[in-house]
Amino acid sequence: MEKNAGKVVKSILISNIVPIVFFLLTLGAVLVAKIPPLFLLSEIARRLSRNTFLVLALIIPVVAGLGLNFAIVLGAMAAQAAMFFVVDWNITGLKGVLLSMLIAGVLSVFLGWLVGKTLNRAKGREMITSMILGFFANGVYQLIFLFFIGSLIPFSKTDILLPQGVGLRNTVDLYGVLDGALNNIWVVNIKFINFYMVPLLIVVGLCLFITFLLKTKLGQDFKAVGQDMHIARTSGIDVDKTRIIAVIISTVLAAIGQVIYLQDIGTINTYNSHEQIGLFSIAALLVGGASVRKASIWNAIIGVILFHALFVVAPSAGNKLFGQPQIGEFFREFVAYAVIAFALAMHGWRARKAKH
Structure with missing residues (x-):
């Protein structure tokens, strides 16, 4: 009985090693930084409304067996391109944000189709291919x-x-044009913590959409293709088409997520804003306990909370420990890459163990 209990505990620990390690790391940084709890909660609440949509955009490709889609940066680029033109046309407020989403969505359908076609020619090497596509x-x-x-x-x-x-x-600069266009519609203040309700409701809507989609015929096709492409093909599923649809959905969602993100930030860093989107979104998803083959909505939400809590406290912790806040900034980038490397190593180790 004790042996079985020990095996169960060991299995749970191994399965959730990334979120557990990251939780302990974040807790240690919070204790060292001594940041006021209300400030930390306020920052996490804002980042939940700002970043969660982008992380959720990664789930469908994982379910469909395409792994971690680094090519969501193409959706982010489409969003920025759309916002540049909306700023130039001087279309402000909610109209400007909705138009940006519409233009970015149309561009992303085409870009997602191109990415999907390319990834179908690189089966088994989708992640590195999507990363290279992002660079190109x-x-x-x-x-x-x-x-x-x-x-x-x-x-x-x-x-x-x-x-x-x-x-x-x-x-x-988006100030006076698109800055806070969604945030300012409905703000709930609880003990000095601002909850931007419209972005949060959009995130909730996406969670419901993903849950519904995965229960439909298309969602079942995604799961079947993700589990075994050969069996899915013999069952009559058009594998290549299903994979392309998964990538298109992911790219369109990433474009909408980037619009939500940038209207919150208030400025667009023209040549850099999109570059870290894929890296940080994937790191957040993995921190939440997802893997290359399995991801859920809860993985995304937990990952955003843990990953961005560390983002908030790292500079202060670096300053307290080493007298230089810049060390905390370097540590944040290091952690993002380290989490991805660790998660991929764990995936490889589990796959090899299952094979033996």
Whole structure:
């Protein structure tokens, strides 16, 4: 009996090793930093409304067997491109945000289709392929917004262009245009903690949509393809088409998530805002206990809370321990990469153990 109980405990610990280690790390940083609890809760509440949508965008490809979709950065680029044009057209507030989502969604359907077609030619190597696609797309993005805007593509707002009139500035300010357009609709204040209800309700809506989708015929196809492509194909499922649909859904959701994220931030870092989206979203999902083959809504929510709690306290902890807050900044980046490496290593170890 004791042996069985020991095995169960060991199995639970091994299955949840990443969130457990990260929880202990975050708790240690919170104790060292001595940050006021209300401030920490306020920051976590804001980051839940700002970042959760992007993390949830990763779930469908994992269920469909495509692994961790680093190519969500293409959706983020589409969102930024849409927001640049909305700012140029001076469409403000909720109308501007909704138009940005619409344009970004249309662009993302096309980009997701291209990514899906490419990943179907790289079966078994989807994660590294999606990462390389992100780098390639970033090069195209830089070319368009550094050299084409203002020359081939007309732009009326010269204040967001570089001095020579070609290319966008490093930062585009959304203040007075799209800044807080969703956040400010409905704010609930509880003990000095602001809850931005509209973004939170959108996140809840996405959770319900994913839950519903996975119960439909398409959702069952995603699961079947994720478990075994050969068996799914012999069952009459169009495997390639199903995988493309999964990538398109993920890319469109990432585009909408990036619009939500940027209207909260209030500025667009033209050439860098999208770069860390894939890395930090994937790290947050893995911190919540997801793996390359399995991910759930709760993994995403727990991951956002733990990962961003550490993000908030790391600079203060670094300052207290070493006298330099910059060390905390470096530590945050290190942790993001380390979590992904550790989770992938654990996945490989479990797969090899199951095989033997």
